[in-house]
Amino acid sequence: MKHLLKFLRLITTIFVLTSCNSKDTYKPIQGKWIKGTEQEKLQTIESQFRGFDKTMVEVGYRYQELYWAGQDENWDYANYQLQKINKAIKLGLQRRPKRAVSAENFLNYVIPEVKKSIKAKNKVDFDNNFKMMRTNCSSCHMAERVPSFTVQIPTDRQSPIRKE
Numbered sequence: 162m163k164h165l166l167k168f169l170r171l172i173t174t175i176f177v178l179t180s181c182n183s184k185d186t187y188k189p190i191q192g193k194w195i196k197g198t199e200q201e202k203l204q205t206i207e208s209q210f211r212g213f214d215k216t217m218v219e220v221g222y223r224y225q226e227l228y229w230a231g232q233d234e235n236w237d238y239a240n241y242q243l244q245k246i247n248k249a250i251k252l253g254l255q256r257r258p259k260r261a262v263s264a265e266n267f268l269n270y271v272i273p274e275v276k277k278s279i280k281a282k283n284k285v286d287f288d289n290n291f292k293m294m295r296t297n298c299s300s301c302h303m304a305e306r307v308p309s310f311t312v313q314i315p316t317d318r319q320s321p322i323r324k325e
């Protein structure tokens with residue numbers, strides 16, 4: 162019994178010592194190029210995600226795709242692009258929450274209106290709503306102090322996706 166107690170005490174001591182030791186030598190995992198302290202690594206990842214500019218490059222592309230999908234009356238593809246515009250803006254707002262106020266009308270009114278015309282497969286309504294969307298893109302640019310970014314109706318088509 163005495164031996165057993167001694168043995169248990171020894172095991173406990175070893176355990177305590179090694180756990181302290183591993184704390185002292187703790188090193189954060191390093192990536193191939195994302196390195197540094199936890200804080201530095203988070204900063205690297207966040208800046209690689211970029212801000213609202215990346216969102217807008219995506220939205221600019223999808224806006225054009227949406228337009229041509231509507232011209233083709235390819236409603237499934239139009240719906241897909243509209244959903245992705247919605248998602249891209251929402252994710253962008255997570256990165257840049259200060260822009261949320263300017264995005265409110267766009268998310269709560271503009272996108273649902275365009276969606277209605279896509280659901281109804283109504284090209285006349287779609288064209289009208291698309292024009293309404295265009296002016297709202299530009300008004301957010303005014304509000305967010307990039308007034309020279311005036312959005313127009315697309316004229317040249319680059320998309321490889323076309324209705325046969």
Ligand code: HEC
Pocket residue numbers: 212213214215217218220221224260263264267294295297298299301302305307310312
């Ligand atoms: C929430 C406000 C907001 C809405 C809504 C918005 N934009 Fe923007 N857009 C911005 C801001 C802010 C910038 C500048 C980004 C920066 O400086 O990081 C920008 C920049 C852009 C750019 C330039 C991107 C680049 O870096 O090359 C394009 C293209 C663009 N927007 C298209 C659109 C289109 C098309 C729509 C509508 C479908 C739209 N935007 C709706 C806020 C908005």
